[in-house]
Amino acid sequence: AQTVTQSQPEMSVQEAETVTLSCTYDTSESDYYLFWYKQPPSRQMILVIRQEAYKQQNATENRFSVNFQKAAKSFSLKISDSQLGDAAMYFCAYRGGYGGATNKLIFGTGTLLAVQP
């Protein structure tokens, strides 16, 4: 079965600094997708970034980028120039690819990010 592990329950970063959130996963599938979701206090789940496993290039969305290491099954999120609005719970998630056994999102336990002014 697929699993997603986030080993950092809490992280803190100074405003304007850079922070990296860690995520590792386990799967036997060759085709899959990885995601980072942000959940602010409003509880709304917001997709931050996604990565297709078949793509070697790391995904980037403005200040958010990932370091995808397929062989190591690692998928970390880097937030550059941190802003107060980045404070939230961040979830790493896995989903199987087309034709795969897993169409549901499998979530990690989350990392609570605090941004200090």
Add this chain to the structure above:
Amino acid sequence: DARVTQTPRHKVTEMGQEVTMRCQPILGHNTVFWYRQTMMQGLELLAYFRNRAPLDDSGMPKDRFSAEMPDATLATLKIQPSEPRDSAVYFCASGLTEYNEQFFGPGTRLTVL
């Protein structure tokens, strides 16, 4: 601005009562997912539908939970009878297909006393 809507946003009820949560997926999305979020278990899938047909409800306690899609614009999750351990936030998400991005609703916070 297309979005997934959920009602109610908050629900407080007493143990033994029936609870019905509703979700309106984004128009045109053929896949609907129900997730539950608790402190202990985190986010976990309860059930999902494709074209209104249930495909996977293995995460749902069958004795008290039921999920349906009466039509393409409405998904329901029902708990009967409710128990205090059902207290959680219940999210509905929809996707164009199950292989596309899932868009989450705002969630229903359920408290069972």
